[in-house]
Amino acid sequence: MNEAYVTLNIKNGVGYIEFFHPNRNSMPSDILLKLKEAIEEAGLDDAVNVIVLKSGGDRTFCAGASFNEVMAVKTPSEGKLFFSGFANVINAMRTSPKLIIGRVQGKTVGGGVGLAAATDYCLATKFASIRLSELSIGIGPFVIEPAVTRKVGLSAMSQMTMDAETFFSAEWAKSKGLYSELFETTQELDVAITTLAEKISTYNPEACKQMKSVFWEGTEHWETLLTERAEITGALVLSEFTKNTLKRFR
Incomplete structure (x- = not known):
């Protein structure tokens, strides 16, 4: 696979949204936009009762922001626009x-x-x-912080943010509530995903919709908050510290 893509495939009431980028599933602006649009499309499709979000390939789930695009940012407005891509995807998932x-x-x-x-x-x-x-590169996880803190708590979020060069294990992530279950192989993961998704797809759609609203209660201000966070990151990426740090990764 050499071409980046975002796809939506519907089977047995489940909308499988898959994104892929040849550089470890990193996320440039066009992929972020397509991902947002796919989430919104699945949300409006009556044939979809539940969504599965996945990435292509069998190794890295997502390497985060496209490094090349971050390095190409020249103005604060360009930076805000790029990091708003993540804000828009998270808000699409939330709503x-x-x-x-x-x-x-x-x-x-x-x-x-x-x-x-x-x-x-x-x-x-x-x-x-x-x-x-x-x-560690001179910015911060400002845009994603509300979503991560909501799921794992402020203490775990702070630990990951400050220990920025450490990979925390899947077991650690599960203990903090990011993951609900862990599996030995991708094959076992896929069986569990399909079983769970198809079971949920048979539930009352209105009940699921109302439950989703309950899950995300109190996040209505994120539409503004995440955009403000994108603006902070967009300015920091232009700082001398960050530019010098990014040059070392060329």
Whole structure:
């Protein structure tokens, strides 16, 4: 697989949304936009009763923001626009009337942790370690922080943010509530995902919709909050410290 994509496939009442990028499933602006649109499309489709969010390939779930695109940011407005892509995806997941199940098959970094946290129920393999590396390059996980803190708590969020060069194990992530279950293999994960999703797809859609609203009660201000956080990150990425740090990764 060499071409990036986002797809939506519907089977037995389940909308499987899959994203892929050849660079470890990193997220450039166009993929973020397509992912947001796919989530909204599935939310409006009566043939979809529950959504599964997954990535292509059998290793990294998501490497976070596209490094090349971050390095190409030249103005604060460009930075805000790029990081708003993550804000828009998280808000689309939050406001979707459909319950969203996350499938995390491998390591996930930065924005990918935010995606996992924004699902309503997340299953993973034992290889699905997580890292928030943003502070180590001069920015911070500002946009995804509300979603991650909501799921794992402020203490765990602070630990990951400050220990920015460490991968925390899948077992640690499960103990903090990010993952509900862990599996030895991707095959076992997929069986569990399909079984759970197809079971939920038979439930009363209106009950699921109302339950989704309850899960996300108190987050109505995120539409504004996450955009403000994108603006903070967009400015920080232009700082001399961050620019010099990013050059070392060329």
